[in-house]
Amino acid sequence: MIKNYFKSAWRALLKNRTASAINISGLAVGLGIGIIVIIWVTHQFSYDKFHKNYSNIYLLMTKSKTNGEIGVGRETPAPLTKQVLNELPEIEKTARTSQPNQQLLRVGDKNIYELGMYAEPAFFEMMTFKTLAGNPQAALHQSGSAVITERTAKKLFGDENPIGKLLSHNNSEVLKVEAVIADVPENSTHQFDVIFPFKDFERENSNWIERWDYYVITTWIQTLPQTNHTLLDKRINELFHKKQEETGSLFTYPLADLRLHNEFKNGEPSGGRIYGVILLGIIGLFVLLVACINFMNLTTAQ
Secondary structure, X not given: OHHHHHHHHHHHHHHOHHHHHHHHHHHHHHHHHHHHHHHHHHHHHOOOOOOXXXXXXXXXXXXXXXXXXXXEEOOEEOOHHHHOHHHOOXXXXXXXXXOOEEEEEEEOOEEEEXXXXXXXXXXXXXXXXXXXXXXXXXXXXXXXXXXXXXXXXHHHHOOOOOOOOEEEEOOOEEEEEEEEXXXXXXXXXXXXXXXXXXXXXXXXXXXXXXXXXXXXXXXXEEEOOXXXXXXXXXXXXXXXXXXXXXXXXXXXXXXXXXXXXXXXXXXXXXXXXXXXXXXXXXXXHHHHHHHHHXXXXXXXXX
């Protein structure tokens, strides 16, 4: 029975070759576009979900009023963690990082530029990046150490074991490789190839690191589950304004929203990439629907 169906279908295709080719091609193109859009949209929604503490990680952000408009920034004063956040029981962990930028690394005659930043040890406790060798948390406790990705390790050391090896950083200091992690996933908000201890950053910037009027540090926090963030933000600002008399304020913003809801207007979230994702998703579904309708209409007409 089924064999007869295939024979009949094949004869119909041969009988109407041009119409069949147009019909099948249209359906194939529609399905292809629909599948590509679904994969891309799924990828956008997958950002940072590989972190075990994903739902409890927040970025501390600032609000400040300029020319009647409330602006939002991602940088905070460096002393904030030690003198404010550590006093709040709702906050389980904190980690300060510098802004990622290109760093010159050299081993022998190999010179490469890689994206690097400074981070506190708790960064690897909050964020989930697969460890391949060494201990990243312990490494960031040690001044003069470096944590590198697998890709960077291959560039600098080939197939050799990089642990314990030395590398030159920005032609100014020699660091020891203490840990290697897997390459950072593409769907990660954090992108880097090498991380240095934050204590080295503090030493290099000792002239301003304890000042409250320098907003250059990124501050991540991990809160206890079920934390009321409206109340937490209020408590943070009460303590913050005891140290800083400016009219600006702080608020916690979830890592879960940072990729797609990344734009603010007058101090409040106002969408962002999510609009582009929704629009492309609608277009993809529309193309797929039109392709299916055309296929059915042309098949019926034959």
